[in-house]
Every structure is written in C-alpha cells, then in structure tokens.
Amino acid sequence: MSDNDQHIIADLKDENKRNLAFHMLVKTYQERLYWHIRKMVLNHDDADDVLQNTFMKVWRNIDTFREESSLFTWLYRIATNESITFLNSKKKKNLLPLNDESEYLLENLMSDPYFEGDRIQMKLQEAIVRLPEKQRLVFNMKYFDEMKYDDMAEILNTSVGALKASYHHAVKKVEDYLKNNE
Amino acid sequence: MDELKNNAPKLSEITKENPFGTPNHYFDDFSARLQVRMEAEAAPSVPRRSGIIHLLKPALGLAASFALIMMLVYVPLRIFTPDKINQVAEVTDTTDTNFLNIIEKIDEATFVALLNDSESENDLTDDDLALYVSANFSDYELFENLTSN
Numbered sequence: 631m632s633d634n635d636q637h638i639i640a641d642l643k644d645e646n647k648r649n650l651a652f653h654m655l656v657k658t659y660q661e662r663l664y665w666h667i668r669k670m671v672l673n674h675d676d677a678d679d680v681l682q683n684t685f686m687k688v689w690r691n692i693d694t695f696r697e698e699s700s701l702f703t704w705l706y707r708i709a710t711n712e713s714i715t716f717l718n719s720k721k722k723k724n725l726l727p728l729n730d731e732s733e734y735l736l737e738n739l740m741s742d743p744y745f746e747g748d749r750i751q752m753k754l755q756e757a758i759v760r761l762p763e764k765q766r767l768v769f770n771m772k773y774f775d776e777m778k779y780d781d782m783a784e785i786l787n788t789s790v791g792a793l794k795a796s797y798h799h800a801v802k803k804v805e806d807y808l809k810n811n812e
Numbered sequence: 813m814d815e816l817k818n819n820a821p822k823l824s825e826i827t828k829e830n831p832f833g834t835p836n837h838y839f840d841d842f843s844a845r846l847q848v849r850m851e852a853e854a855a856p857s858v859p860r861r862s863g864i865i866h867l868l869k870p871a872l873g874l875a876a877s878f879a880l881i882m883m884l885v886y887v888p889l890r891i892f893t894p895d896k897i898n899q900v901a902e903v904t905d906t907t908d909t910n911f912l913n914i915i916e917k918i919d920e921a922t923f924v925a926l927l928n929d930s931e932s933e934n935d936l937t938d939d940d941l942a943l944y945v946s947a948n949f950s951d952y953e954l955f956e957n958l959t960s961n
Contacts, residue, residue: 660843686846686849754826805820808826
C-alpha cells in the first residue's frame, strides 16, 4: 500500500480529519474509478451516476474497511459491484434477459455524445459489448488497463487461472467478431 | 503483445486507446457535486405531520368510505324506486297508527254505537239511490246502460 493511501486511511479513522481525508481519496481515485466504470456502462451520464454511488458507498462503509486488502483493491471492488448492480437494474427496467445487456449497452454507446473513437474503435466496442459480463470485465481490465492478474484476482475474488481462461475466451470472441464484421 | 499478435491479429492491429471522452472540467467539478449529494443525504428528512389529524386520518378515511357507499346505494334506490309506493306505504302506516290510537282511546259502548251508526249509514234507501244516480249520471248514460242490459 502506498504512503499516500496509508495517510488517507489513518485520517479517515480520525473523526476530525475524516471529511478532508475523504476529499483526498476522491481526488486520488476518481479518474481511475471513472474509466473503470465507464468501460462497463459505456455512457458518460451512467458512469457519472455509478461513480457517485461508488463514493457514497465508500463514505457510508468507511468503518468496515479492515485493511486486509489495499485501498485501491477495495475501491475497485465497490466500483465493479456498483457497475454490475446498475446494469442489472437497467436490464430489469428495460425487461431484458438477465444474461444479455448488449442491446442496452449498444444503444448507450450509440447515443453517447462523449464517444470520441473512430469507426474501428466503435467496432471494437461492439465486439466487447457482446461478451458475457465477466469476460467483458476481465477483457477491459487486462486489455485497456493492463492490470496484473494478481490484482484482478483480488478485486474480482477469482483465481488467476480462471481469469486467464476468461481473457483467452474474450480475446478469441472479439477477434472472431472483428473478422466477421469487416 | 506478440502473443496477442499471434492469437488475435485483427485485434492487435487496432491502436490501444481510450475512445471515451468526458465533458470539460468534469473531474474538477466532481468532488463538489459529490459533496452536494452527501450533504443532501445527510440532511434530516422532513418530519411527518403529526397531531390530531394524523391520528384521526384512518378513522376519517373509513367514515368517508362508509358515507360514500351509503350514498352510492341509497341515492339510486331513492331515485329509481317509484314514489307512489313510498308515499302509499307512508300514508298507510300513518293512517293505521292513527286509527289504532283512536280506537284505544274510546270505551267499548261508544265503539259499538259507532259501529251501529256506520252500518245504518250503509243502508241506502231508494230515495238516496235515486238522488245519487241523478246527481252523477246523465239521462243519456242511464238510457244507454238500460238498453245494453
């Protein structure tokens, strides 16, 4: 754990310094968490909602943080869970099958005014959207964020072997989609 | 990277870049917006109205429901039931009650005397009958009845 994280955690436990420490935590992690969430929900407005929900949850559960994992891992885990909860609620609201959110995500992607990618980037996102939820998560964390499998295993509470298999399957499916939709 | 090139040549051709953007100054403002939301959630919620109205509200609701049901049943019955039936029933009831009251108040001798009087009144004489017929029927009507019989 970095010195900065240890300093933040120590101040979060101090009643008098808690507000300032939380402000520091938000400033330190808001961008990294935002991009992690954004790759899951795709739309900026949704990502903003989920990021706020994530930090609200962190604020409410700050006393439950036991330092068994790093602050970074704990925050990523909350952000991941909040993203999945958000997508599930959208699926329920739009009466979509629980294992298929691709339709909603594609609409989200098309309607997002803050998507700045070119045609090939859009095609890549279309391929990623069609992956099962777990594979999509793993693909984004490994391909874009270049996260270590060990860190991913801690965040997603899965074995490294399972993550490697998920990533392998995800890459194969993305490649097939790109080949078949040239 | 080589592994990706071998396993997924199409994917490896794509430049790895973030295709998403955000509104200007989004991250500069985020902390302030989050603070506003936290304060809003921390603020005590508006207390519910208490007092006599709050306590009586269920009872008043129940009473209003009963009144409404009564109106829905009673008013159409009043409107659609013929008036005469009601009036006759009322009149009959009143007349019978009055009659019984009068009978209860008079003694037995007077009652028998009244009974005899009423019977004597029914014994019509020929003169009474002739008077009644001449007063209520014309000669033509009388002639017509006689010829038809």
